[in-house]
Amino acid sequence: MNEEPKSEDRRKFLVKLCLWAGAVPAAVISVPVFSALLGPLLQRNEQKWRKVGAIADFPVGSTNLVRFINADPLPWAGVTAKSAAWLRRESETQFTAFSANCTHLGCPVRWEAKAELFMCPCHGGVYYKDGSVAAGPPPKSLAQYQVRITKTDVEIKTAPVPITNITA
Numbered sequence: 001m002n003e004e005p006k007s008e009d010r011r012k013f014l015v016k017l018c019l020w021a022g023a024v025p026a027a028v029i030s031v032p033v034f035s036a037l038l039g040p041l042l043q044r045n046e047q048k049w050r051k052v053g054a055i056a057d058f059p060v061g062s063t064n065l066v067r068f069i070n071a072d073p074l075p076w077a078g079v080t081a082k083s084a085a086w087l088r089r090e091s092e093t094q095f096t097a098f099s100a101n102c103t104h105l106g107c108p109v110r111w112e113a114k115a116e117l118f119m120c121p122c123h124g125g126v127y128y129k130d131g132s133v134a135a136g137p138p139p140k141s142l143a144q145y146q147v148r149i150t151k152t153d154v155e156i157k158t159a160p161v162p163i164t165n166i167t168a
């Protein structure tokens, strides 16, 4: 007589155990699925103009490293919200801003003024002063930011993350 309630309890216990055993993997699998579905909605694509200096700070023919805050950084971004670009002053009114990141694997490139080349220290990538590839593994030219000048200042159009693949 006492056997039946025990059997019923065991059955209920096993059913609950199976449900929990199935729920945990389902929850684990659902995280990347929902992330993939919601990812495009949560992407931050906004671009913003940021002042990088006064026009008078950049002599004609010079190439200077300018630093700025990326567009729309996340509150917890910290130093990762900061970015840099190489700003060339081509003439009185014309500026070009190159991404400081190599188009191969993203290492920061440096400007060698005497050679008039951008050099990537990671795998020997070399770019001409117009940003085009001179040698090494980079698959394409340095990305460019849009640049505009106001009455007194130079501004570049920044992205939420450092750019490596967009052009002006």
Ligand code: FES
Pocket: 102, 103, 104, 105, 106, 107, 120, 121, 122, 123, 124, 125, 136, 137, 138
């Ligand atoms: S990251 Fe610049 S050459 Fe590889």
